[in-house]
Amino acid sequence: MSDQIKFIVDNLNKEPFRKNYNLITFDSLEPMQLLQVLNDVLAEIDPKQVVDIREEMPEQTTKRMLSLLGILKYKPPGNATDMSTFRQGLVIGSKPVIYPVLHWLLQRTNELKKRAYLARFLIKLEVPSEFLQDETVADTNKQYEELMEAFKTLHKECEQLKTSGFSTAEIRRDISAMEEEKDQLIKRVERLKKRVETVQNHQRMLKIARQLRVEKEREEFLAQQKQEQKNQLFHAVQRLQRVQNQLKSMRHAAADAKPESLMKRLEEEIKFNSYMVTEKFPKELESKKKELHFLQKVVSEPAMGHSDLLELESKINEINTQINQLIEKKMMRNEPIEGKLSLYRQQASIISRKKEAKAEELQEAKEKLANLEREVSVKTNQTREFDGTEVLKGDEFKRYVSKLRSKSTVFKKKHQIIAEFKAEFGLLQRTEELLKQRHENIQHQLVKKLNSLVSEKKSALAPVIKELRQLRQKCQELTQECDEKKSQYDSCAAGLESNRSKLEQEVRGLREECLQEESRYHYTNCMIKNLEIQLRRATDEMKAYVSSDQQEKRKAIREQYTKNIAEQENLGKKLREKQKAVRESHGPNMKQAKMWRDFEQLMECKKQCFLKQQSQTPMGQVIQEGGEDRLVL
Structure with a gap:
C-alpha cells in the first residue's frame, strides 16, 4: 500500500498535475479533496470531465465517474458484492477504493487518453428491435455502423502513418527511383535473354539459377533470423543480470530497511542533489560559458605575432604592479571592520571549496561504485562460467559488507583529513x-607596525572567537533539538489529522442520522395530530347522534347529509315535473315557433318588394297604395 501511495504522489507531483504533495499531506486529504484529485486525473484523460465536484450533486459525480471508468474498462477487485461496496466507497470518497483507481489510471495515462478519445466515436448505441422495424431508423443505424467502421480504418491508417516516419516527398522520390531502377533492370534482363538464347539448354540453366537464388535468399533469411535470436539472447542475458543486480541491491537495502535510515538516506540524497543543481552545476556552467566566450573571442581575433605577445606581457606586468600597490595601500589603512570581513570571507571561501571538493569526491565515488558494480557483475559471471562457484551469501556476505563499510568509513575519514590538509596547505x-x-x-618599519597591528587584532578577536565557538556549539544543539521537536510535531500532527478526519466522518454520519430522526419525529407528530382531529370529530359526531336534544342532532353531520339528500331529492322531483311539462308542450311550441319564422320571412319579402317598387317609381309620381294616392318625391 505504501508503494502504491508513493507512486501516486510521485506522478501527481509531475506534469501536468503539479500537486506538490508528500506522503503525509496526501494521506491526510479529506474525502471531498480526494474525489477532486480523482476527478482531475479523469479530466486529464477526458477533457469533458473538467468539473468542480463542489458544484455537482454526489449522485451525478458518481454516475459520471462510473460511466467513464466503465468506458476505460476498469475492473475493481472482487465479485458482485464488492461492486456495491465500490460504488458506496466512490460516493463517500473512501481511500481503499480511490487509491487503486488512481494507481491504475496513472500507470497508463496515455493509453487511456487514446481509449477515451476513441470511445466518443466507437461506442455503439443499442437501438431496441421494435424501433428498427421503421425503415428510416434502420437506415440511419446502418449508416451509423458504416461510419464507425470507416472511422476505425482511417484511424488505423493514421496511426500507421504517424509511426512510419515517412513523408510524401520522400515516398515520391523513392517511387521515382524505384521506377528508374525497374526500367534499368528490364533493359538488362532483355539484354541477358538475348545473350542466353544462343546457349544450349538455357531453360534448364535458368531454372537452376532461379532455384539457387531462392536458396540464397532463404539462407540470408535464416542467417538474419539467427542473428536476431542471438541479439535477443544477449539482451535477455543482460536483462537477467540487471534484474539480479537489482534484486541484490534490494535485498541489501532490505537488510537495514528502517524508516529512520531510509528517511535519513533520502534527506542526504536530496541535500546532495539540491547542492549539485543549485550551486555546483550553475557555477560550472557559468565557468564553461565564460571559457567558451573567451575562446570564441580569441578565435575571432586575428593571429598574433611576437610583438603583440610582448606588448600583452608588458600590460600584464603593469596591471600586476598596480594590484600590488593597491594591496599595499589597503594594508596601510587601519580598517578593523574590513579585516573582520576578510576573515569571514576567507572562512566562507574555505568552506565553499571544501564543499565543492566533497561534492566532487562524492560524484567520483558514485561513478567508481557504479563501475565496480559492473566489474563485480562481470567477474561473477566469469567465475560462474569457469568454475561454477557462487558469490558470498548470507552471513558471510554480511560480514564481508560490514568489513567493507568499516574500511570505507576509515577511508572516508582519512580522505577527508587529507582534503583538509590540502586545503590548509594551499591556503x-x-x-x-x-x-x-x-x-x-x-x-621594515611598516612590517613592525603591521605586526603590532596584527597582534592587537588577534588579541581583540580572541574573546570574540571564543564566544563564537560557544554560540556555534549552542546553535548545533538547538538545531538538533529543533529537528527532533519538528519530527515529533509532524508525527503528532499527522496522527491528529487522521483522527480528525475519522471523527468528522463519524460526526457527519451522526448528523445525517439525527436529521433523519428529526424528520421522522415531525412526520409522526403531524400524523398524530391528524388522527387526534379525526378522533375528536368522530367523538363529537357520536355525541351529537346519541344526544336527545334535537338541536344537537341537527348539528350532526349525518343529519346534515340526510337533510341535503332530501332537498336534492325534492329538487330532482320538481325538475322531472318540469321536464314532463316541457315534453308535453314541445310540439305546439315548435309549431308556433315555425309559424313565427314563416311570418318573419313573409314580412321580409314584402319589405324587399316595397323597396324594389320604390326604387323603380319616378320622382313626383302619384301612386295608389291601400286605396289612397301617395306622391313619390
Missing part, C-alpha cells in the same frame, strides 16, 4: 606567497 602556500611579495615591497 598557507598562498599566504606565504603574499607575505613574500609584501616583504619585498614593504619597508
Whole structure:
C-alpha cells in the first residue's frame, strides 16, 4: 500500500498535475479533496470531465465517474458484492477504493487518453428491435455502423502513418527511383535473354539459377533470423543480470530497511542533489560559458605575432604592479571592520571549496561504485562460467559488507583529513606567497607596525572567537533539538489529522442520522395530530347522534347529509315535473315557433318588394297604395 501511495504522489507531483504533495499531506486529504484529485486525473484523460465536484450533486459525480471508468474498462477487485461496496466507497470518497483507481489510471495515462478519445466515436448505441422495424431508423443505424467502421480504418491508417516516419516527398522520390531502377533492370534482363538464347539448354540453366537464388535468399533469411535470436539472447542475458543486480541491491537495502535510515538516506540524497543543481552545476556552467566566450573571442581575433605577445606581457606586468600597490595601500589603512570581513570571507571561501571538493569526491565515488558494480557483475559471471562457484551469501556476505563499510568509513575519514590538509596547505602556500611579495615591497618599519597591528587584532578577536565557538556549539544543539521537536510535531500532527478526519466522518454520519430522526419525529407528530382531529370529530359526531336534544342532532353531520339528500331529492322531483311539462308542450311550441319564422320571412319579402317598387317609381309620381294616392318625391 505504501508503494502504491508513493507512486501516486510521485506522478501527481509531475506534469501536468503539479500537486506538490508528500506522503503525509496526501494521506491526510479529506474525502471531498480526494474525489477532486480523482476527478482531475479523469479530466486529464477526458477533457469533458473538467468539473468542480463542489458544484455537482454526489449522485451525478458518481454516475459520471462510473460511466467513464466503465468506458476505460476498469475492473475493481472482487465479485458482485464488492461492486456495491465500490460504488458506496466512490460516493463517500473512501481511500481503499480511490487509491487503486488512481494507481491504475496513472500507470497508463496515455493509453487511456487514446481509449477515451476513441470511445466518443466507437461506442455503439443499442437501438431496441421494435424501433428498427421503421425503415428510416434502420437506415440511419446502418449508416451509423458504416461510419464507425470507416472511422476505425482511417484511424488505423493514421496511426500507421504517424509511426512510419515517412513523408510524401520522400515516398515520391523513392517511387521515382524505384521506377528508374525497374526500367534499368528490364533493359538488362532483355539484354541477358538475348545473350542466353544462343546457349544450349538455357531453360534448364535458368531454372537452376532461379532455384539457387531462392536458396540464397532463404539462407540470408535464416542467417538474419539467427542473428536476431542471438541479439535477443544477449539482451535477455543482460536483462537477467540487471534484474539480479537489482534484486541484490534490494535485498541489501532490505537488510537495514528502517524508516529512520531510509528517511535519513533520502534527506542526504536530496541535500546532495539540491547542492549539485543549485550551486555546483550553475557555477560550472557559468565557468564553461565564460571559457567558451573567451575562446570564441580569441578565435575571432586575428593571429598574433611576437610583438603583440610582448606588448600583452608588458600590460600584464603593469596591471600586476598596480594590484600590488593597491594591496599595499589597503594594508596601510587601519580598517578593523574590513579585516573582520576578510576573515569571514576567507572562512566562507574555505568552506565553499571544501564543499565543492566533497561534492566532487562524492560524484567520483558514485561513478567508481557504479563501475565496480559492473566489474563485480562481470567477474561473477566469469567465475560462474569457469568454475561454477557462487558469490558470498548470507552471513558471510554480511560480514564481508560490514568489513567493507568499516574500511570505507576509515577511508572516508582519512580522505577527508587529507582534503583538509590540502586545503590548509594551499591556503598557507598562498599566504606565504603574499607575505613574500609584501616583504619585498614593504619597508621594515611598516612590517613592525603591521605586526603590532596584527597582534592587537588577534588579541581583540580572541574573546570574540571564543564566544563564537560557544554560540556555534549552542546553535548545533538547538538545531538538533529543533529537528527532533519538528519530527515529533509532524508525527503528532499527522496522527491528529487522521483522527480528525475519522471523527468528522463519524460526526457527519451522526448528523445525517439525527436529521433523519428529526424528520421522522415531525412526520409522526403531524400524523398524530391528524388522527387526534379525526378522533375528536368522530367523538363529537357520536355525541351529537346519541344526544336527545334535537338541536344537537341537527348539528350532526349525518343529519346534515340526510337533510341535503332530501332537498336534492325534492329538487330532482320538481325538475322531472318540469321536464314532463316541457315534453308535453314541445310540439305546439315548435309549431308556433315555425309559424313565427314563416311570418318573419313573409314580412321580409314584402319589405324587399316595397323597396324594389320604390326604387323603380319616378320622382313626383302619384301612386295608389291601400286605396289612397301617395306622391313619390
